[in-house]
Amino acid sequence: MLEKNKLYTIWVYLQAEPLFWLTLTIGAFLVGDYLYKKSKLNPLVNPVAISILLVASILIATGISYERYFNGAKFIHFMLGPATVALAIPIYKQIHLIKKESTSIFISLIAGSLFAIFSTYFFAKLMKLDIEIIYSMMPRSVTAPIAMGISELIGGVPSLTAIITIITGIVGASFGTFALDILRVKDMTARGFAFGLASHGIGTARAMSRNETAGIFAALALGLSGVATSIIIPLLFKLINF
Amino acid sequence: MLKSIFIIFLFQLIGESIQKYFELTIPGPVIGLILLLISLIFTKNSKNIFIIKTKEEITTTSNFIISYLSLLFVPIGVGVVMHLSYLENNYIEVLGVIFFSTVLTIGFTALLMEAINNQFKKHARKK
Numbered sequence: 001m002l003e004k005n006k007l008y009t010i011w012v013y014l015q016a017e018p019l020f021w022l023t024l025t026i027g028a029f030l031v032g033d034y035l036y037k038k039s040k041l042n043p044l045v046n047p048v049a050i051s052i053l054l055v056a057s058i059l060i061a062t063g064i065s066y067e068r069y070f071n072g073a074k075f076i077h078f079m080l081g082p083a084t085v086a087l088a089i090p091i092y093k094q095i096h097l098i099k100k101e102s103t104s105i106f107i108s109l110i111a112g113s114l115f116a117i118f119s120t121y122f123f124a125k126l127m128k129l130d131i132e133i134i135y136s137m138m139p140r141s142v143t144a145p146i147a148m149g150i151s152e153l154i155g156g157v158p159s160l161t162a163i164i165t166i167i168t169g170i171v172g173a174s175f176g177t178f179a180l181d182i183l184r185v186k187d188m189t190a191r192g193f194a195f196g197l198a199s200h201g202i203g204t205a206r207a208m209s210r211n212e213t214a215g216i217f218a219a220l221a222l223g224l225s226g227v228a229t230s231i232i233i234p235l236l237f238k239l240i241n242f
Numbered sequence: 243m244l245k246s247i248f249i250i251f252l253f254q255l256i257g258e259s260i261q262k263y264f265e266l267t268i269p270g271p272v273i274g275l276i277l278l279l280i281s282l283i284f285t286k287n288s289k290n291i292f293i294i295k296t297k298e299e300i301t302t303t304s305n306f307i308i309s310y311l312s313l314l315f316v317p318i319g320v321g322v323v324m325h326l327s328y329l330e331n332n333y334i335e336v337l338g339v340i341f342f343s344t345v346l347t348i349g350f351t352a353l354l355m356e357a358i359n360n361q362f363k364k365h366a367r368k369k
Contacts, residue, residue: 029312047312052316070320077318079307080271083307095283107355115346120343166315171340175345180348191352193351198344230268234267
C-alpha cells in the first residue's frame with residue numbers, strides 16, 4: 001500500500017511537469033513514425049494521426065485535461081513557428097525550378113485556392129450545414145493560424161476552424177496519394193504543390209517524406225496559398241453575398 | 243547551431259512584429275519565411291566567409307527541424323480529438339465535406355499544374 005502511495009506521489013509530481021508530456025509526445029510520435037516506415041510509407045498509416053490517438057487515449061484513460069497536457073507539450077507546438085521560417089531554405093534551394101514554373105505555379109495557386117473554397121461551400125450547402133459552420137470551414141485548406149484568422153474575419157468560429165483544418169491536413173495526407181495515383185499524375189512538382197495547397201503543413205510533411213521535389217513544392221504551396229487565401233476570401237465576401 | 247537558431251527565431255520575431263504592427267491576416271512566421279528567403283536571395287553571390295558559413299549552418303538546422311515537421315502537429319492535433327464535441331451532431335456531414343472537397347482539390351490542382359507544365363514543355367520543344 002505504501003509503495004502504491006509513493007507511485008501516486010511521483011505521478012502527481014510528473015503530470016504537472018512539461019518533461020512528462022514532452023517525453024510522451026515524442027515517444028508517441030516515434031511509435032507512429034516507426035509504424036509508418038514499417039508500412040513502407042503507406043499513406044493510411046499516418047504518423048501524426050497515430051501519435052495523436054495514442055496521446056489522446058492516454059489523456060482520456062488518466063482523466064488529465066487537454067489544457068494541462070498542452071501546457072506541458074507546448075514547447076513542441078512552439079517549434080511550428082520556427083519550422084515555418086525554416087521552410088525558406090528548401091524553397092531557396094529550388095528557386096531556379098520555381099522561376100521556371102512560375103506561370104503554372106501562379107495559375108494553379110489561384111485556381112486551386114478558389115476550387116478549395118468553392119467546393120467546400122458547395123458541399124457544405126449540400127449537407128445543409130449551419131452558415132456559421134460553413135464560414136468556419138471555408139478557409140480550412142490553409143495552415144491553422146491563417147485559417148483561424150480568416151474565420152474570425154468572416155464570422156466563423158476560430159476554434160472550430162482549427163479542428164476542421166487539422167482534420168483536413170490528415171485527410172489530405174492520408175488520401176491524396178490515392179487520388180493522384182488514380183489520376184496518374186506523375187509530375188512531382190504538381191503532386192507536391194497540390195498537397196501543400198489543399199492540406200497545408202500535414203500534407204507538406206507527407207510530401208516531404210516521399211520525395212524531395214514534391215516536398216519543396218508542397219512547402220511553396222503552403223506559404224503561397226496561405227497568403228492567397230487570406231486575400232481571396234475577404235475579397236469574395238465583399239463581392240458575393242454568401 | 244545556436245547562431246542558426248538565433249537567426250531563425252529573429253526572423254520569426256521580426257515577422258510577428260510586422261504582422262502585429264500592420265494588423266495583417268498573414269501569420270508572422272510566414273512573413274519571417276518571406277524575409278529569410280529575400281535575405282538568402284540577396285546574399286546569393288556573397289563571398290564573405292561569415293555569411294557563407296552562417297548560411298550553411300542555417301541549412302543544417304532547417305533541414306533538421308523540417309524533417310520532424312509532422313511531430314510539431316501532435317499537441318494541437320490532440321486538442322482536436324479532445325474537442326471533437328464542438329462539431330455537435332454534424333460529424334458525418336463535416337467529415338464528408340472535408341473528405342470530398344480535399345481529395346477533389348488535390349486532384350484538380352495537380353492535374354491542372356501538370357497540364358500547364360506539359361504545355362510549356364511541348365512549346366519549348368517546338369522552338
